[in-house]
Amino acid sequence: MKEIKVPELAESITEGTIAEWLVKVGDKIEKGDPIVELETDKVNVEVNSEVSGVLTEIVSDEGEDVEVGDIIGKVDEAGVAGGDNSAPAEAPKEEPKAEEKVEEAAPQVQEQEETSKHDVIATPAARKRARELGIDLSAVAPRDPLGRVRPEDVDATAKAASQPKSESKPAKKEAANPEKTEFDKPVERVKMTRRRQTIASRLVEAQQTAAMLTTFNEVDLTNVMKLRSERKEKFIDKHGVKLGFMSFFTKAVVGALKDFPLLNAEIQGNELVIKKFYDIGIAVSTDDGLVVPVVRDADRLDFAGVEREISNLGKKARNKELGLSDLQGGSFTITNGGTFGSMLSTPILNAPQVGILGMHNIQKRAMVMPDDTIEVRPMMYLALSYDHRIVDGKEAVQFLVRVKQLLEDPYDLLLEG
Structure with missing residues (x-):
């Protein structure tokens, strides 16, 4: 076997x-x-x-x-297909006795109980502990904020069951079965997918472990939009992909990371690991939740290469074709809430990275120019969340200013890229 x-x-x-x-x-x-x-x-x-x-x-x-x-x-390895499932050659003709009917019903009841147990989110160790103690997992109240039952929760339930009944007993039953008492009106309970559980856990973990802070700036995208308008037809004809905004932001981020390398680092124990490569994660929203595929060696790609990689990774994400190699090892992340109409946000770090840039909606606003004239310009708010444990406010602000400068003068960026 x-x-x-x-x-x-x-x-x-x-x-x-x-x-x-x-x-x-x-x-x-x-x-x-x-x-x-x-x-x-x-x-x-x-x-x-x-x-x-x-x-x-x-x-x-x-x-x-x-x-x-x-x-x-x-x-x-020596079995015969269907051996255990095949029906006997001769079916019994006599009706089973009452006792036999009861015995046949028992496995069905047990199967229903097992099914209800499997609906509970629990670690394998907790399931093993529950079997040893004879505890029904559905009666265990988890302390994990994600609702996962752990061995210590099973032990706590077993201990409570062994104590004499008291006035506090009904309260515990109520906590263990919130669906019966929590709402007076109809609700729908849907089990979280593992991916959604992990997203929730990691976002909370990032907030609890990092000294996270966000700084803001705004960027005038007049020249980027003008450049895209001038080059879009030739760009498509030559490279077969559209010249979008993401390639400008990716290249601007790479340029700023070279000037402020601590934003391209991570903490490991009591050491800083400063990365000499530029693998930029691009957050993509899917039906199953947010994923962050990585554009590898973005500093070595031209604008067409960046656009092509982002397009390919986006398609793979939506078609659920991403592999582990597409998601691991990013050094910095860009997320674009502007595609959904977001005007401003404070993005959460993609741990163990120490920096994430949030893009937002482009809005035309009246801006006072250096010569005191007023012009209507396409403006975008930028948000940089960073880990204050290794990145000081001065570096974070200067990093964001550098991104702004590169985007407001994109012609040199395009040539250098």
């Missing part, structure tokens, strides 16, 4: 959720066949069988959380 274990997925991924079993008990599988799909915090991955044989047992059902190394199924 060969055990199916969750394989090593990637350096930063240690757990996942069973999204779908691609085979069922009794199916014949060949070595290398995909047998189960795992949803991780970044991408969905297929687990392939290491042996040929027959799937005899599914240990972890769909929707259950698992960790690297966990046993999720078993394969009989």
